[in-house]
Amino acid sequence: MAVNFRHVLHTTLLLPPPPPHLWPSPLPSCKPTRTKLSATSSPSPSSTQMELHTQGRQKFMEFPFVSAPHRELMVDLVSTVEDRLGSQLLPCTLPPDIQHCQNQNGTAQASLHIRSAHDSSTSKVDFILGSWLHFALPTGAALNITSLSAYLNPSTDAPNLVVELIQSSPTSLIFILDLPPRKDPVLYQEYLQTFYENTKLETRRQMLEKLPEVQPYVSSSLYLRCVLSPTAILIRIQTEDSGPERLEEIIKDQLHPVAKEVVGIWVDHCACGEREVEEEEKAYLKKRDQIIKRKTIEIDLGTNFPRLFGPELAGRVLGAIQEVYDR
């Protein structure tokens, strides 16, 4: 069944911010000192907005349909990004029925959270998008997709981030982890060197590839294959022979530490790294980013969401995402 959903790359786990009392974090952030949500360039969110955000985040962070190691992985990644970038992010202001939605007969549920960055000259983040999707299959099994993606703005040319786990049975998981490049790596060799060779991302890919339960995963979308980097981790893990416990063990002991490391590399080198971008190049990045976002939403959600949630609700969800993409 995962075959039908393997393009749902960016339906990813919403990254709602932590509740306000948790905002000051002991971990270092891009900026040495934390600022409140009320950055100078943006008005403070109202208490209604914060309430909306907090409730949506709570539901999102439950990851109610996946195993404990799967949930812990996602919560840890979301928390890591929030701890480092939280002060740059606005609360999620999607309407409640889009932050969490379900179909009429309750077989499909989804949580969607998007946090844009402050319109500030200091932030390199465009927005962060997370989601989970649960769909009860007619066979009695269920499809669960959890994901987290982050897009940077044209003040930097550094790569974006995408993490996705697609679980179609207790013994089968597709795992996608990448820093998709924002420039054609064929033309810009320094880019390849800086973000992919110097960071040794390939060693993480190779480590997972060596596990006996792991097979390479090839997306059926040629476009998505082009969007991903040469060190992208795209694997299918199957543990039919050793049961669901082995899959949970792999998530906990292998996927979680690798994902944590890669997200750390993304925060340090991409979201918080310094890059000089000429004005002309900003236009190029803006154009390329826009094409990727539009095409991704078309491939990922355009087909599946209407089937799962009906055209009316799907239209509203896609419209809400599109609005952020076009901002």
Next chain:
Amino acid sequence: MAVNFRHVLHTTLLLPPPPPHLWPSPLPSCKPTRTKLSATSSPSPSSTQMELHTQGRQKFMEFPFVSAPHRELMVDLVSTVEDRLGSQLLPCTLPPDIQHCQNQNGTAQASLHIRSAHDSSTSKVDFILGSWLHFALPTGAALNITSLSAYLNPSTDAPNLVVELIQSSPTSLIFILDLPPRKDPVLYQEYLQTFYENTKLETRRQMLEKLPEVQPYVSSSLYLRCVLSPTAILIRIQTEDSGPERLEEIIKDQLHPVAKEVVGIWVDHCACGEREVEEEEKAYLKKRDQIIKRKTIEIDLGTNFPRLFGPELAGRVLGAIQEVYDR
């Protein structure tokens, strides 16, 4: 041992033209009627040049160190390209000791042939490059690499062609077959549609992937991964269990027909297809092509050739290739 040579992607089998008496071919060519070598824009090659070319081609087409099915595959691909494009190509004018070279103790031999296209407004071909390389390993086994690649010029943006077979034992083969894109496919979706989706290249990749002896092959060069298309065939075939005969059977019954089809697609849709290219885009193509060629020679030959043939001979071979690349 193939690991040490897996970047030798473009040392590929030279495509020397057929002897002059074979030039008129029964197969259709890009141009409905064949022209002689003496196109209006280029002087006729001298008899010395033709002799040099013919001798080099003869040696090249022997493929003396590989199995019959491997040889037949390469001869067929070279002949197919020559039959369709031969009238556009000049003879190979590399010096004899570069068309065929060997090291001092005779453990390494190589054949290299390059044919540039006439400087004609009608040809879309830049040059065609083929090679074979034989290296006797200290273990008694041998490494054999055969390949064919073709580069188009900026009058079209259509993809190039690369075919390579890397055989490190009688039961182990790496097979690379692709039409590498000449534009960033993320930015140009029509390009992806025209050359990769409409041509159904993915069905060929999937067909080979399903063979039980086939595993995906991942180049250790991140740059080469970026250069290849989303439908690139990169596989490792291992037949230890069923012996060398099974590998020969796979080459004959599976690789050969797929390679023939893909080369046919390249000739029809790329080398002979009509594309409109604006002046500004020509500059982009020229720049991108140049970067790929320089980087490829650096990755493929820059490391291995000096080790195999010594610095002096390697320098001359690389210089001869560079001269064609920079033309």
